[in-house]
Amino acid sequence: MSRENDAQVPAVTEMPPPPPERFVCTPPIDIFDNGEGLVLRADLPGVSGETLELQVQDNKLTLFGRVAQQAPDEARLIHQEYRVGDYLRSFILSEDVAHDRISAKLLNGVLEVTLPRAPQTEPRRIQVKTQ
Amino acid sequence: MAVFRWGSPLEAFRDMEREMDRVLRTVNQAFEGLRVGRPYPPVNVYELPSEYLLTAELPGVRTEDLELSVVNGQLVLRGQRVEPNDPPPERYRRNERPHGQWERSIPLPERVQEEQMSAEFINGVLTVHLPKTPSAQPRQIPISETNS
Numbered sequence: 001m002s003r004e005n006d007a008q009v010p011a012v013t014e015m016p017p018p019p020p021e022r023f024v025c026t027p028p029i030d031i032f033d034n035g036e037g038l039v040l041r042a043d044l045p046g047v048s049g050e051t052l053e054l055q056v057q058d059n060k061l062t063l064f065g066r067v068a069q070q071a072p073d074e075a076r077l078i079h080q081e082y083r084v085g086d087y088l089r090s091f092i093l094s095e096d097v098a099h100d101r102i103s104a105k106l107l108n109g110v111l112e113v114t115l116p117r118a119p120q121t122e123p124r125r126i127q128v129k130t131q
Numbered sequence: 132m133a134v135f136r137w138g139s140p141l142e143a144f145r146d147m148e149r150e151m152d153r154v155l156r157t158v159n160q161a162f163e164g165l166r167v168g169r170p171y172p173p174v175n176v177y178e179l180p181s182e183y184l185l186t187a188e189l190p191g192v193r194t195e196d197l198e199l200s201v202v203n204g205q206l207v208l209r210g211q212r213v214e215p216n217d218p219p220p221e222r223y224r225r226n227e228r229p230h231g232q233w234e235r236s237i238p239l240p241e242r243v244q245e246e247q248m249s250a251e252f253i254n255g256v257l258t259v260h261l262p263k264t265p266s267a268q269p270r271q272i273p274i275s276e277t278n279s
Contacts, residue, residue: 043190043191043228044255045188045254047254048254081170082188109256
């Protein structure tokens with residue numbers, strides 16, 4: 001994870017737990033093969049680099065983005081066509097993804113994760129000894 | 132679903148109606164959350180004492196591909212989403228994010244200072260500030276009484 005952690009500060013205080021009534025939605029994604037591996041793009045409008053968490057555990061890639069409030073507290077909603085909520089989605093990675101080389105960038109509310117393919121192990125001929 | 136009933140021959144239609152309702156509800160639930168047949172981009176409007184705020188989620192749109200104008204009291208949003216290094220369709224494993232051009236006009240609430248409008252585009256969220264005019268106080272209209 002890219003978040004820098006101060007050694008003295010316990011990790012728990014890093015981010016307050018979200019209030020239970022927060023709305024969580026599933027972001028739309030694209031996945032395509034760029035020849036060297038897979039590229040994943042997800043629409044996360046309102047999420048900044050500081051509020052995005054991307055985590056790989058075992059074979060599961062989880063993205064969680066917290067959205068910034070889009071209007072001040074005293075604003076009164078008079079017309080609503082979409083709901084503002086945090087984004088959560090997870091994916092099972094296949095075996096041939098090089099986990100240690102996963103990289104990600106966030107631009108204009110779109111997250112792009114590059115999942116490079118691990119080099120295939122060369123088939124090795126085993127010499128059979130004959131007597 | 133009952134096949135045959137004594138007494139009321141119309142009961143079968145009611146069963147069918149119920150069944151159709153159930154199917155339609157399932158279809159509606161499946162499309163919930165998808166932006167099909169809805170105006171794009173979706174906007175929210177907020178009211179503050181001094182201004183209106185209009186927000187729209189436009190992830191992946193570059194600022195140079197976004198155009199805002201005011202025409203005949205309508206706020207016109209126009210833009211496009213182009214994908215960087217767009218791969219050919221056969222390379223897609225999953226495709227849920229539409230791209231292309233879009234345009235939407237939204238009638239402005241009256242008494243907005245059009246020349247004072249401003250907008251910002253941060254992390255894929257567009258916010259348009261629509262300041263109210265100072266004369267936007269409610270005005271009482273006298274009603275004359277005539278007895279016929």
